Amino acid sequence: MTEVEDGARLPGVPDEFQRLWTPHRMVYVADTHQPEQHECPFCYAPSQDDEKTLIVHRGRLAFVVMNLYPYNTGHLMVLPYRHVGLYNEATLEEITEIATLTQTAMNVLGEVAHNDGVNIGMNQGAIAGAGIAGHLHQHIVPRWAQDSNFFPIIAKTKALPRLLGEMRADLAAAWPSP
Template identity: 40%
Template structure:
């Protein structure tokens, strides 16, 4: 049973944390909050679309091509702090994001979820957000987690453009 007690290293997470300088994090100390404060920077921040209460964006450090994040405007890492209406909006955006990724990348399946707390793997534990991770038959599974290797065939800007085109085509972006 010792194999279950070994560490799993994810060194790219530290790259991510260190990359969030003051220019990205802003005065709030949270990049999600900073992105809400600066809608004119949506393209450079890879925000695909936003609603009054949430945003849908490309993950800058994806597990797979087309890995999206959905974050509410409210700054809290505790789901119980959110009224049910805000959970409904996040769920609706999750459905919409799946449609967009499926249209843009022909994903066969998805892993959808959130990590609550740093010990659960949350890189931003104080701001609830959901991961939409596209999957394909025969893909690398969770090689990124278990083997510290990520296979991502497309650059962020190219993926952003494909997703933005699909989101526009589906009516989520004007």
């Protein structure tokens, strides 16, 4: 018998999904420590230099920052200055600015990175996968045709062709003036 035939005898209904087992990601799930506001890196960043903290743009109620651990080159996050953890805790004004900055970020990424698409998402709460659950943040991940390869799976390595500082400088320079 093949593995598929063996699997057909197991409980449950087979589906079209293939499973990719990634036990190395448990560190993100198992770490239950969440920073308090006084130790939150997202609250700290705006008090520092933009280059040092990878801030691309500062708005009135929200800002755009490069992800320090990017999924792809140009991975951005848009977040309010205010330390709130959930989307429904943000004010209408904050949500409006986050949405506007997200649109602008998509345009700027297209101009600078020439990406083919974008993943946009928020993980709400630690149980949903938010690395810093106490501070709302929206991910904007540029995608290219065939940008996935075997490195992350086989070698536990992500190929990022541009340095964070270089990409931040290019995105900040391309950001439209208010």
